[in-house]
Amino acid sequence: MIVPATDSSRSNGPGRLVLVAERDSATRSLESHFLAASGVSVQCVADGQAALELAKSARPEIVITEILIPRIDGLALCRRLKADAETSDTRVLVVSVLAAAVRAREAGADGFLLKPISEDRLVATVKNLLSQEGSRDEARDV
Amino acid sequence: MKPATSELATLARLETGNEKLDMILGGGFPASSINILMGEPGCGKTIVAESLVFANAGGDRPILYLTTLSEPLDKIVRYLQQFTFYDEAKLGSHVIYESVGDDLVEHGIAGLAPRLKDAITSIRPKIIVIDSFKAIHDLATSVPEMRRMLFEVAGLLTAYDTTAFFVGEYSSHDMARYPEFAVADGVIELARDKLGTRDERYLRVLKLRGSSYLEGLHAFKLSRDGIEVFPRLTTPRFPPQYTQKTERVSTGTGGLDALFGGGMPRGRSTVVLGPTGSGKTTLGLQFVLEGARRGEPGLYVHFEENPTQLAEHVASLEGRAGKADGIGFIYRSPVELQIDSFVSEMYETVRREGVKRVVVDAVGELIVAASDQQRLVWYLYALAQHFAARDVTSVFLYERSALDVPDEPRLSALADNILQLDVDLEGKARRTLRIVKARGIGHDLERHALAIANGRLTVA
Numbered sequence: 001m002i003v004p005a006t007d008s009s010r011s012n013g014p015g016r017l018v019l020v021a022e023r024d025s026a027t028r029s030l031e032s033h034f035l036a037a038s039g040v041s042v043q044c045v046a047d048g049q050a051a052l053e054l055a056k057s058a059r060p061e062i063v064i065t066e067i068l069i070p071r072i073d074g075l076a077l078c079r080r081l082k083a084d085a086e087t088s089d090t091r092v093l094v095v096s097v098l099a100a101a102v103r104a105r106e107a108g109a110d111g112f113l114l115k116p117i118s119e120d121r122l123v124a125t126v127k128n129l130l131s132q133e134g135s136r137d138e139a140r141d142v
Numbered sequence: 143m144k145p146a147t148s149e150l151a152t153l154a155r156l157e158t159g160n161e162k163l164d165m166i167l168g169g170g171f172p173a174s175s176i177n178i179l180m181g182e183p184g185c186g187k188t189i190v191a192e193s194l195v196f197a198n199a200g201g202d203r204p205i206l207y208l209t210t211l212s213e214p215l216d217k218i219v220r221y222l223q224q225f226t227f228y229d230e231a232k233l234g235s236h237v238i239y240e241s242v243g244d245d246l247v248e249h250g251i252a253g254l255a256p257r258l259k260d261a262i263t264s265i266r267p268k269i270i271v272i273d274s275f276k277a278i279h280d281l282a283t284s285v286p287e288m289r290r291m292l293f294e295v296a297g298l299l300t301a302y303d304t305t306a307f308f309v310g311e312y313s314s315h316d317m318a319r320y321p322e323f324a325v326a327d328g329v330i331e332l333a334r335d336k337l338g339t340r341d342e343r344y345l346r347v348l349k350l351r352g353s354s355y356l357e358g359l360h361a362f363k364l365s366r367d368g369i370e371v372f373p374r375l376t377t378p379r380f381p382p383q384y385t386q387k388t389e390r391v392s393t394g395t396g397g398l399d400a401l402f403g404g405g406m407p408r409g410r411s412t413v414v415l416g417p418t419g420s421g422k423t424t425l426g427l428q429f430v431l432e433g434a435r436r437g438e439p440g441l442y443v444h445f446e447e448n449p450t451q452l453a454e455h456v457a458s459l460e461g462r463a464g465k466a467d468g469i470g471f472i473y474r475s476p477v478e479l480q481i482d483s484f485v486s487e488m489y490e491t492v493r494r495e496g497v498k499r500v501v502v503d504a505v506g507e508l509i510v511a512a513s514d515q516q517r518l519v520w521y522l523y524a525l526a527q528h529f530a531a532r533d534v535t536s537v538f539l540y541e542r543s544a545l546d547v548p549d550e551p552r553l554s555a556l557a558d559n560i561l562q563l564d565v566d567l568e569g570k571a572r573r574t575l576r577i578v579k580a581r582g583i584g585h586d587l588e589r590h591a592l593a594i595a596n597g598r599l600t601v602a
Binding site: 024025026027029030033034037115116117118119 | 174259262263266294297298300301302303304
């Protein structure tokens with residue numbers, strides 16, 4: 001299910017796109033607010049199937065996902081994104097209430113954050129992942 | 143990525159700024175939790191919350207203190223300034239007081255969640271206090287409305303990295319009925335009991351998810367410094383190893399060591415029973431004075447004789463006036479005796495000063511002062527066990543006209559040894575002593591006359 005980003009997080013400007021897959025509306029709302037405030041564009045979905053479809057169509061640079069999301073869980077989503085040639089370059093950040101950093105890494109995630117949300121950690125991690133992405137793009141361009 | 147196990151093993155804590163309260167809470171409140179501070183008006187909830195707030199003020203994220211409809215913001219801030227923990231430099235920058243009263247009046251309880259979200263996204267508070275949350279509950283027009291508001295508020299507070307405190311005038315009866323207790327991770331109850339002309343305050347942890355904590359009632363006092371907490375004394379984690387202690391200590395009372403077969407076993411507790419004038423205080427003082435002579439720090443705790451009277455008593459035993467070296471004295475008027483705080487102070491003194499001999503003169507005053515006598519007996523038992531674990535030999539004096547051990551099973555459990563002193567008032571007054579019980583050692587069973595020679599008590 002694709003859910004609207006909050007007014008504050010709807011950013012169609014020049015910011016690079018980040019997709020948030022999160023079942024909890026309060027968490028979704030706060031994550032999208034903090035990310036939008038940091039200058040990235042944000043789209044939100046509430047389940048793993050919608051995240052997979054949007055990742056293919058909208059081509060976000062980062063997918064941020066909780067593990068506990070409906071239809072396709074966050075770890076399965078991560079594996080499928082990394083296994084698909086179309087989306088294998090997409091960075092995946094797992095932000096979960098489960099202390100599952102090792103499992104996230106095994107699933108191919110590029111980062112893991114334990115909830116609750118810390119704005120500083122979230123924004124810093126996303127910026128770090130975006131800078132890695134940027135470096136890779138530059139390298140590819142070359 | 144950090145391994146998951148280390149993240150779980152290091153569950154962050156929010157320290158309260160009060161070492162004893164943190165000890166009760168197992169290190170503090172779990173960080174990023176929702177907690178309720180409950181109790182009737184005047185029990186000290188706001189003071190506990192504010193002292194915690196100022197103890198944690200600092201860093202790059204502020205603390206938000208939201209007042210609601212219970213007390214005007216101005217009143218809370220006015221009284222706040224009376225406390226020593228108040229720091230004007232932190233007010234407005236690190237600690238932000240705001241009122242959510244207008245939002246609640248205008249929008250009802252539905253006005254809380256948007257206000258909280260606005261606060262989270264604008265000032266990023268690391269702690270949020272809502273005082274009084276009960277006032278918000280009372281404003282709800284229906285249970286569904288209350289549950290809807292709680293769902294939103296709890297969702298926000300759970301999603302974001304902040305620790306929340308709902309302060310409210312709840313009674314323990316409310317805990318089973320009000321939905322806010324279901325979303326709370328921690329619940330601390332503060333209570334005040336009337337005992338004679340005095341009030342005794344207690345706090346109790348009713349719920350603390352994912353944490354071990356010290357159960358039961360813990361006494362506390364309010365002062366300009368905030369709260370002073372006296373954690374309930376529990377028995378030592380590891381029981382004392384009686385079999386390893388064979389050393390005897392001299393009682394300081396001539397002839398008594400021989401009745402024990404060479405003195406009292408070190409680290410054991412002795413109850414000395416006897417009526418007024420039977421020699422209990424003299425026996426107790428001789429015990430600590432003997433220790434001081436042998437280089438063993440002593441502590442004499444007394445409620446009956448005031449310090450001047452006791453100093454004269456000590457001077458007569460020592461044959462000179464002046465301070466008794468190596469002995470500490472703690473005096474409390476029975477009128478002001480508060481068991482929990484007193485026992486805590488006594489234990490802390492023993493630990494801090496390395497005391498090896500303790501006399502409590504007399505247990506009867508503690509019993510009179512105790513609001514719950516069973517609780518007192520547990521306290522004394524725990525205290526005796528702690529003393530034993532530290533090789534502290536203890537003597538508890540207890541004014542009783544006669545001993546009937548079957549009537550005092552609790553006392554028997556407390557004491558390793560029981561001495562009975564008596565005064566025979568028929569004919570010529572005569573003091574006597576008898577060892578009723580001496581745990582694990584052979585001892586004399588006869589009644590012996592006590593004599594006073596050169597001001598000192600001796601077994602004749």
